[in-house]
Amino acid sequence: MQGSSFITLKREALQNNIRFLKKKLGNHVRISSVVKANAYGHGIEQIVPMFEEEGINHFSVFDFGEAVRVQNSLKNDKDIMIMGWISDENVVETIKRGIEFYIFNINRLNIALQAASEIGIKAKIHLEVETGMNRSGLTIKELEEAISIIKKNPGIFEVKGFCTHLAGAESISNHVRIQKQLKTYHKLHRVLENSGIIPEYRHIANSAAAFVYPKSRLDMVRIGIMQYGFWSSIETFLRYTHHEKDPLRRILGWRSQIMSIKEVNKGEFVGYGISFLAQANIKTA
Ligand SMILES: *Cc1c(COP(=O)(O)O)cnc(C)c1O
Secondary structure, three states: OOOOEEEEEOHHHHHHHHHHHHHHHOOOOEEEEEOHHHHHOOOHHHHHHHHHHOOOOEEEEOOHHHHHHHHHHOOOOOEEEEOOOOOHHHHHHHHHOOOEEEEOOHHHHHHHHHHHHHHOOOEEEEEEEOOOOOOOOEOHHHHHHHHHHHHHOOOOEEEEEEEOOOOOOOOHHHHHHHHHHHHHHHHHHHHHHHOOOOOOEEEEEOHHHHHHOHHHHOOEEEEOHHHHOOOOOHHHHHHHHOOOOOOOOOOEEEEEOOOOOEEEOOOOEEOHHHOEEOOOOEEEO
16 A cells, blocks of 8 residues: 555445444335435445445435446446436436436426437436425426426426425424425425326435434435434434434544654643643553
8 A cells, every 4th residue: 555544434334324224214215325425425436336235226416427427336227316416418418328317497397308309218307396495496386387398298207206305304493394394395296196297206305304204204215424324413313322322333434554653741732733732641643
């Protein structure tokens, strides 16, 4: 090894976390493994094959580039979903590759319509609705418009999912807001189903929501942070474990070659900008 410092990924920790999540979420809830932001810094190319080996068969990313990286890291075909950015010119390629993607406004739906018609391949879409986070998503009026576009163009779209994002489930202070979001979501879902469009997966929960509000699990959950061994907040951790041992384990580790060992007396400072005060006689590396 050339460098003096390196990052490690612990396969056993990853297996432990995925097995814990599967056990707790049950057989009826599909897990979409969120590997956006380069798998939360762990490395898409390193992490995705390990998740695949643990039986994960759905992956969520933020943009087109990440989706391609996930696809290239997989041994076998698995479902990949883009929750965010695709530049207009990449929509055709996204559909050709069979990658699922969010429809969060009418413009995006029209671009998908044009692209799918052009190449004669169905666009696998997830309709994202606005329920209170105010980031992206279709309002009720836009949803109605989307429904009419989808129905006027049979054979163009495969409605894979109907989703929203529950904001702030990691804090009890958002309880009322979350309940309101859930209500709005179910109302919008009825609008969709009354039109005769039945989405394959209803999904709204991230890690915190899946554990704090089991009712939010629906057909699929989008689990990010917990896979990597972290709870969404101290609150979600305590609420689940009741101060018992943490069932999750950190995947990421950091190892370094030791260059020099020193004894430091109590009351002395260590480091640049005297950043550490020794509270006892210690040995530093
Ligand atoms: C990041 C993200 C998730 C995963 O969130 P975690 O809190 O890490 O589980 C789920 N859904 C969407 C839309 C996200 O952006």
